[in-house]
Amino acid sequence: MIDFWNRFRRDRLAVYSLGVIALFVSAAILASTFAPYDPSEQFFDGLTLEGSPLPPSGRFWFGTDTNGRDQFSRLLYGAQTSLLIGIVANGIAVFIGAGLGLVAGYVRGLVGAAIMRFTDLMMAFPPLLLAIALAAILKPGLNIVILVIALVNWVQIARVIYAETVALSEREYIEAARAMGAGTGRILLRHLLPHLVPTVIVYATLGIATTVLLEATLSFLGRGVQPPTPAWGMMIFESQSYFLNAPWLVFIPGAAILILALSFNLVGDGLRDALDPTQRGRS
Amino acid sequence: MLGYLARRLAASVLILLGVSVVTFGLTYIIPADPVAMIAGRNSTPAVREQIRHQLGLDRPLPERYANYLGRLVQGDLGRSYARKSDVGPLIASRLPPTLLLMLAAIVAELLIGLPAGIYAASRRGRLGDKIAMTLSFASVSTPHFVLGLTLLYLFAYLLSWLPLGGYGSFSHLILPALTLGLAGGGWYSRMMRSSMIEVLRNDYIRTARAKGMPEWRVILKHGLRNAFLPIIAMIGLDVGIFMSGVVVVENVFGWPGIGQLMWQAIQSLDIPIIMGVTTVAACFIVLGNLIADMIAPLIDPRIRLR
Numbered sequence: 001m002i003d004f005w006n007r008f009r010r011d012r013l014a015v016y017s018l019g020v021i022a023l024f025v026s027a028a029i030l031a032s033t034f035a036p037y038d039p040s041e042q043f044f045d046g047l048t049l050e051g052s053p054l055p056p057s058g059r060f061w062f063g064t065d066t067n068g069r070d071q072f073s074r075l076l077y078g079a080q081t082s083l084l085i086g087i088v089a090n091g092i093a094v095f096i097g098a099g100l101g102l103v104a105g106y107v108r109g110l111v112g113a114a115i116m117r118f119t120d121l122m123m124a125f126p127p128l129l130l131a132i133a134l135a136a137i138l139k140p141g142l143n144i145v146i147l148v149i150a151l152v153n154w155v156q157i158a159r160v161i162y163a164e165t166v167a168l169s170e171r172e173y174i175e176a177a178r179a180m181g182a183g184t185g186r187i188l189l190r191h192l193l194p195h196l197v198p199t200v201i202v203y204a205t206l207g208i209a210t211t212v213l214l215e216a217t218l219s220f221l222g223r224g225v226q227p228p229t230p231a232w233g234m235m236i237f238e239s240q241s242y243f244l245n246a247p248w249l250v251f252i253p254g255a256a257i258l259i260l261a262l263s264f265n266l267v268g269d270g271l272r273d274a275l276d277p278t279q280r281g282r283s
Numbered sequence: 284m285l286g287y288l289a290r291r292l293a294a295s296v297l298i299l300l301g302v303s304v305v306t307f308g309l310t311y312i313i314p315a316d317p318v319a320m321i322a323g324r325n326s327t328p329a330v331r332e333q334i335r336h337q338l339g340l341d342r343p344l345p346e347r348y349a350n351y352l353g354r355l356v357q358g359d360l361g362r363s364y365a366r367k368s369d370v371g372p373l374i375a376s377r378l379p380p381t382l383l384l385m386l387a388a389i390v391a392e393l394l395i396g397l398p399a400g401i402y403a404a405s406r407r408g409r410l411g412d413k414i415a416m417t418l419s420f421a422s423v424s425t426p427h428f429v430l431g432l433t434l435l436y437l438f439a440y441l442l443s444w445l446p447l448g449g450y451g452s453f454s455h456l457i458l459p460a461l462t463l464g465l466a467g468g469g470w471y472s473r474m475m476r477s478s479m480i481e482v483l484r485n486d487y488i489r490t491a492r493a494k495g496m497p498e499w500r501v502i503l504k505h506g507l508r509n510a511f512l513p514i515i516a517m518i519g520l521d522v523g524i525f526m527s528g529v530v531v532v533e534n535v536f537g538w539p540g541i542g543q544l545m546w547q548a549i550q551s552l553d554i555p556i557i558m559g560v561t562t563v564a565a566c567f568i569v570l571g572n573l574i575a576d577m578i579a580p581l582i583d584p585r586i587r588l589r
Contacts, residue, residue, distance in 0.1 A: 013417060120294075121301040124568050128527035129561045132549055136557050137314050209424060216426050217531060221549050236428060243432060244440050254429035261424035269420070 007274040014270025017263035024260055028079040035073035036061075040228045042068045053239070053246045063248050066239055071249065074230040075256060081219075081231040082212055082260060085142070089149035090211040094204045097154035098161045102188055102196065105165025116162060119155050127152040128217060135223040142225050149214055156210075157203045164199055168192055198275040205268035209261040216257045232257050284580065291576040295569050300352075302565045307351050310558050320554050323364045330364065360559035365551045370559035374541055380450060381540030384463070384533070385525060387456050389518060391464025392471050397514070399468065400475025404510075405502055407480060415472065422469030427528045431462040431535035448537035459536040463528050467521065474517055479510040512582040519575030526564040 009015055027034060037043075047053060047068040054064040062071040104115035134148045168174065169192070177191050218224035219233030227234070232253040239249035314320040318331050318340070326334075340347075354361075360370035403415040422430075435458060439447045449455050482488065483506055491501045533542030541560055548556035 013413075117297075117301075121298055121305065123523070124298050124302050124565045124572075125305070125561065126523045126526040126564050126568065128530060129545070129564050132530075132545075133309055133557050133561050136549065136552055136554060137309060137320065213424070213426050217428065217527075220426070220428050220531065221534075221546065223549060233426070233428075236432070240432075244436070247436055250429070250432050250436075254426070254433070257429060258421070258425045261426075262421055265420045265424050266417070 004274055008270055011270040011273060014267050017266040017270070020259060020263040021267065024079055024263075025083060027076055028083045031073075031076040031080055035070075035076045037070040037073045039074045039077040039230050040069065043070070044068070053242060053249060055246070056248060062252050063246070065235065065249055066242050066246075071235075071252060074235060075232070075253060078230040078232045078235060078253065079256070079260075081142075081225055081229060082215060082257070085146055085149065085215045085225075086208045086212045086260075086264075089146040089215070090153065090204065090207045092146070092150035093153040093211070094157055094200060094207060096150065097157035098196070098200050100154070101158040101161030102165050102192060104158070105162040106169050106188055106192060107184065115158075119158050119162075122152075122155045125152070127214065131214060131218060132221065132223055135218060140223060140226050142229065145215065145218060145224050149211055149218075153207060153211060153214070157200070157207065160199060160203055161196055164196055165192055168195055198271075202268055202272045202275065205264055205271055209264035209268065212257065212261045212264065287580065288577065291573060295573045298569050299566065302562065302569070303352055303355055304348070306558050306562050306565075307348050310554065311347065311351075321361070321364070323551075323553070326364060355562070360562065361555040363548075363553050363556050365548070365553040366556075370555050373544065373556070374559055374563055377539065377541045377544045379540075380538055381529060381533070381542060384456065384459055384529065384538060384540060387460035388463035388467065388525065388528075389521070391460045392467035392521075393518075395464055395468030396471025397475050397511070399472035401479055401502060401507065401510075403472065403476040404479035404483065404506075405498070412476075416476070419469040419472045422465050425466065427462060427466055427531040428535055430465060431459070431532050434458050434462055435535065448535070450537070450539050455536075455538075459532050459538050462532050462535075463525065466528060467524065470521075470524075471514065471517070475510065475514060478513050479506055482506050482510040485509075516575040516579050516582065519571040519573075519578065522571035523564075523568045526567060 043064065045068075047064065053066050053068070054060055056063045060070050060072065062075060065071055065074065100115050100119070104112040106112075130152050131148045134151065135144060138144045138148070174187060174191060177187055182191070215224055215231070216233035219231040220237045222234070222237060224233055225231050235253045236250050239246060243250050310321070311317045318334050319326070322330050322334050358371045360374065362368070363370050363373060366373065399415050399419065403412045403419075406412040406415075435447065438458060439445050445454050445458055446452075479502070483502075488501060488505055491505050492498070496504075529540065529542035530545045531542070532538070533540050534546040537543070541563070544556060545560045547553075548560070
């Protein structure tokens with residue numbers, strides 16, 4: 001464990017990214033403390049006399065949006081939405097994907113084949129389009145967005161875990177465990193799963209980046225969480241028509257999405273290198 | 284070889300059947316009131332009655348699925364009630380701009396991704412490699428709409444080099460293709476880098492170096508040719524990511540393809556169009572995978588034996 005931390009620490013970029021994630025998480029948790037204003041309050045002096053949004057100033061740090069609301073407060077509350085969906089939706093996806101991959105990789109036979117053919121089928125759908133179709137059919141809302149993202153995002157990790165489980169199952173210690181009378185459940189949970197934990201951690205971290213981007217895109221398309229809940233993608237969608245006059249309305253939430261997704265990607269990459277030094281820099 | 288191709292073809296047909304089961308379920312089984320869903324919220328009772336009859340909702344499920352499949356293979360994707368026209372021809376009329384954009388985007392992502400990947404592999408572990416790989420992570424961590432709007436602001440608004448959006452000339456094509464190209468180029472640079480690193484381990488590379496060939500020639504002459512082959516198959520697998528990106532990018536740049544059609548359908552909750560575009564996109568992905576499978580044995584003859 002200490003060994004692992006020392007290897008991870010050498011990747012400076014990953015350590016900084018971890019710091020950035022910690023910053024975003026604290027901003028999200030303490031949003032009600034840090035936010036100078038209520039995110040849905042429309043200020044009468046929040047727009048110019050012509051009704052345009054205000055640029056960043058001492059009173060409104062990141063300016064105001066097209067409804068005269070404080071962009072900085074909305075950004076902080078938007079971090080709650082992004083991180084909550086990113087962590088919960090991806091957690092469910094990892095649970096489904098790793099579970100199915102593990103079972104399919106060890107049990108094989110009809111069950112394994114059925115699971116893997118189902119993942120092949122899921123691979124035929126573009127994740128965003130399938131998410132849009134599901135979100136359009138079901139009623140929009142936070143829980144539905146989490147469910148929809150989990151339903152389209154488990155495929156990648158299922159395939160990775162499947163491949164690793166197949167390789168592990170050939171090993172002699174598994175045969176030994178079986179010979180000693182261990183049941184399928186015991187082999188899966190006690191003998192296979194512990195070896196897969198590093199892979200699960202890496203893909204869970206990288207998956208949060210994917211989830212943050214998918215959530216932002218869904219809410220940019222108007223199919224994510226619904227107003228008045230602030231979400232970064234929706235903030236950009238709402239100000240798209242004012243974009244050329246008020247570019248900060250796009251660039252600030254856009255930068256927030258980019259920085260958060262990039263941090264999770266860099267930490268995931270750093271974890272991959274630290275957990276498997278022989279693979280360093282190969283992918 | 285023929286056996287291999289036949290197996291891949293059969294697998295593709297099975298996947299397409301599975302796709303039709305999923306889209307059938309999404310349209311007719313999951314929604315509580317599929318008729319209201321398909322007809323739209325403001326439909327009249329007469330229209331709903333007509334659709335109910337058309338869908339045969341009183342018949343058994345297998346029969347309804349068989350009818351649905353029968354219509355699907357004839358290219359009948361249902362009817363858009365917001366646009367008062369059939370979905371199939373609507374999508375077909377929007378396909379050419381999307382295919383044009385797709386072609387331009389593939390060229391852009393290869394032009395961006397391959398040199399970046401070759402450069403990173405040749406500087407492996409050094410500063411240049413780290414900068415290139417961090418940039419590639421940044422490009423795949425940027426949502427398409429943020430990247431598109433940023434390019435639009437820079438090159439169309441501030442510098443006025445290119446039009447703000449629309450369709451018709453080569454200059455209209457540049458920014459949407461560049462947006463998709465930068466995002467896809469990030470993935471290609473990572474794949475190219477690892478493919479090149481793999482190739483550079485081979486003995487024939489050591490031989491080339493040993494006889495005094497300059498490093499840039501080793502990489503471009505012996506390395507590139509072999510490292511590029513696995514990348515070709517990737518292009519076929521890329522269709523899925525592309526189909527997701529096109530919905531956002533066509534909306535940002537006002538490009539009149541199926542992505543824009545999809546975007547408009549999302550805003551009006553036009554379920555037949557949403558399902559139609561999803562079905563067509565799935566067919567593209569299956570086709571892309573099939574092409575990748577066909578090319579793979581030409582690249583690596585060992586695959587045929589599997």
